[in-house]
Amino acid sequence: MDNPEYYSVLGLQRGATDADIKQAFRKLAMRWHPDKNRDNAEEASRTFQEIGEAYDVLSDKAKRAVYDRYGYEGLRDGVPGPDGAPGTGYNYKQNAAEIFESFFGTRNPFADFGFGDSTPFAARLRKPGPRKAEPVVRDLVCTLEELFNGCTKRLKITRKRFAPDGELRDESKEVTVDVRPGWKRGTRVTFPSEGDEAPGIVPADVVFVVQEAPHARFSRGDGAQLVYCAPLSLADALTDCVLEVPTLDGRVLSLPCPEVVSPGYEKRVPKEGMPISKKPGQRGDLILRFKIVFPKYLPDDKKLKIRHILAGEIDMGEGHTGGIEAAAPKRSATAPRVSPGAA
Known part of the structure; x- marks a missing residue:
């Protein structure tokens, strides 16, 4: 994680007790164990590592104290000692499997139920999952009236999908974007995994980026x-x-x-x-x-009148009708x- 929020990962508040931290880790680690999530192995592995890292920090009093006071950057870079010497920074070793085994006494508590009995857990974590394709980015052009009042945009996307016979074919799908009043140029709306399918990849996200059409006024x-x-x-x-x-x-x-x-x-x-x-x-x-x-x-006579008026040289008394079309509506x-x- 680039800038992890460890308490949020475990669903805790900053004042959580040691018992709260253990209870949260037990619940989340069992839920996101990759051997229990074969249909969603990539997300489960990533989330499981995040849970392990959060527990590794918050269950250690010294690491937690540094994190609470100086945030993740202070923990990562190390806090200088009283003599000014640089402190030792924290680097998570991606050891969620070891943390899990230390906590539960086994690396795979689900083997008796048929989960993960053929593939070692640690090997599964090391095995790279399918590569996710780069996002497909498209413009979503909105008028200023639509961005002021809000509107609903129905958009058709065409992507490649595997047919029942295993062949890739074009497929159309309509997606809906609810444009909220006040959205700005550059606002992004993401439809996860709605891009093309292909062997060995996770379909790309389709991202619509709000663009503002020019307005006459x-x-x-x-x-x-x-x-x-x-x-x-x-x-x-x-x-x-x-x-x-x-x-x-x-x-x-x-x-x-x-x-x-x-x-x-x-x-x-x-x-x-x-x-x-x-x-x-x-x-x-x-x-x-x-x-x-x-x-x-302007004709010469009106130029002269304007000059006199602006210079204060004409007596604008009762009955005077000089000036710039005094009786005409403006x-x-x-x-x-x-x-x-x-x-």
Whole structure:
């Protein structure tokens, strides 16, 4: 094991007593003894070795003390002594059979019941099992709406399987992936041993990796942030307006924007972003990034009025009708729809 959790392997808590450790080992070792699991010899052998290693550490007071205090790395690398000299690291010798024999007084307590009486237990552990084929990895393309709301994907896979006559033939199978709200690009869904069969190998796992299809209006930000690019006319950027922003679940948010919007300005809407898959019911924030749409042409008289207004040179007293189409409603020419006169 690369970074074993010995208590979890034996199904124990850290405060387990010596009796608890022995009882857990007795139960699990009998359950996963390879001579009792001929139909699942590879998994049984691996699990049996893990159980033996966990017991080897936790049943030894010195090893357990180091593991409890410094974790597996401290146990593996050794803890320096008081004089700074390097300690002796722990290296499991793959001796589950010896541990089992020492504990039970026999290497194969199942021989009387017909298990393992023809193949020595230790030899079976040393014999390599069938090789597992490399995973078959496929893309699972989801729209942003599907990742926001969740959905069910039904996918057809074709693999080679042994027919009753012993020949390999193509076989189709439909698998189902329940996409959870908030899943991100790179999320992996594994279907164990659903790949091709072949002589002397364990069929490969089929792995689907979530990919996010491009969206016309939205993109994913950091974490659960959802980013919306909001086109805004120059007039609306300089005066107050209301943005009507469509959401990925079919709603429309009416968002007042009374502030002056300058290039690069962003507006944050809490809890309107992507769902957080590990925290059902919670969402990230919606980030509005504005794209200010400048007019392509202005006549000279309007240029002069704009210059005067922005420079504060026109007296905007009662009855004055100068400026940028003062009586005309303000609405962006491009999505999102903008309502004038927000409070």
